[in-house]
Amino acid sequence: MTENATGRTAKPSIYDVARLAGVSHQTVSRVLNGHPNIRESTRARVEAAMAEIRYTPNSIARALATRRTRRIGVLVDRPEQYGPGSTLRGIEEAARAAGYTVSASTVADAPDLGTDAGVAHLRMQGVDALCVIAPRYSTIADLTRAAHDLPTLLVTAEPADGVLTVAVDQYAGAARAVDHLLSLGHRDILHLGGPLDWVDARVRSRAWSDRLAAAGLPARPPVIGDWTSDFGYEVGRRPGALGQATAVFAANDQMALGLLHGLHERGLRVPDDVSVIGFDDLPDARHLLPPLSTVRQDFHALGALSLTSLIASLDRPVASSMIEPELVVRASTGPRASA
Structure with missing residues (x-):
């Protein structure tokens, strides 16, 4: 001093x-x-x-x-969901380490929380660039108009033309989940899918049907859910909902959690009667009864990659990239029971 x-x-x-x-x-x-x-x-x-x-x-x-504020704007669609919220936390941690600040704005269905309003709010704060955690197709479509002149990165599982993207490889993760069930001898695998407007949900569903087709197996229509445990619970407790399926690939851990509850109420044993695998690896997934097999997404790494890629793109062209997910096998999946 x-x-x-x-x-x-x-x-x-x-x-x-x-x-x-x-x-x-x-x-x-x-x-x-x-x-x-x-x-x-x-x-x-x-x-x-x-x-x-x-x-x-x-x-x-x-x-x-x-001529830079070292401030990154983050537009978050559906921050209440585990994936978008966890990715935002990863971005914030990486930004602090890099000497950047983060301004976040939420996107929802309310008129004053739309994509246009969110981008305008971040522009007023003088952000150098925009990171968009965009799980829904509708958000991506709106963004193309609202942020056309601002350096932008999309966190989304499907590359967008002319836009830098990063993601965890959702297709590879879902394929590994289905291949795991196939390796245990399951041939009738039901898919409990996420909302159709969500990019991750569609990519995971496509991988499920592709892997079954590659194995020469038919794919029954998926059961489309809303990501919640309550939905999975209703499917699990409803007689006939699974048909003859001996395994279920749930598109996220929350629906898998509800499914386990519903199956238990019906007296079905997991994995003896039905194997269940989820997606995300929630912090409590290993403590479920039985502990849940799932696909782990490293949201901390995803947030760090998003931040570093976006900052680098301010000075030079940067290629889009994906992070490999990890199959985590626990006690909720087992060999198909003999007929």
Whole structure:
């Protein structure tokens, strides 16, 4: 700390950092702005000096110098659902680590919470770029109009023309779930699908039908749900809902949880009578009775990839990418019972 003309302790400046680190103030500025042509030893010395005197960069001055606010706007469709909400948390954590701030806006069906209103709200905050967690086709369609001139990244399982996208590979995850059931001898596998307007739901359903077709097996029409445990419960407790199926691939863990409850009420044993596998790997999935086989999505990694890809895209073209999911086998799936 230094003292100003009034004798009060002044906030450390970039010049104080430069003196302590033994470099010019221009070098400190380059370190602050992430300039690539800085030796690592110099960068480390400057960062150590900033930490020692508790220097905090002036974000307004830096924005004027770089014409960037280091603020990312995140438009979140359906944040109450586990996937979108978890992805947002991953983005926020990665942004803090990268020295960025996040402004988030929610998209819902209410007129004042639509895509246009959300993008306008984020524009007013001077965001450098926009990350859209867009699980629904309708949101993606609206976004094309609302954010056409703003650097944008979509978190979605289906690539969009001319837009940078990142995602967990939903098709690969669903295929692994179905292949797991097939490897256990199941030949009649019911799919409890998600809402048809959700990209992930359609991709998972397509993988289910493709894997059955590849195995030479027919696919009965999927049962379309709403992602909730209550829906899965109603399916599980309704006589005849499963037909002759010996296994169920639920499009998310919440519906799988309800399904387990409903099957238990009917006196059906999992996995002895029916095998059940979900998707997401909710934090409590391993504590269900029985512990749920599922497909794990690494939302922390997805959020980090979204943030780093979007920041990089401000300076150079960046390719769309996907994260591999992980099959997690627990006690809710087992071999098909002998006829």
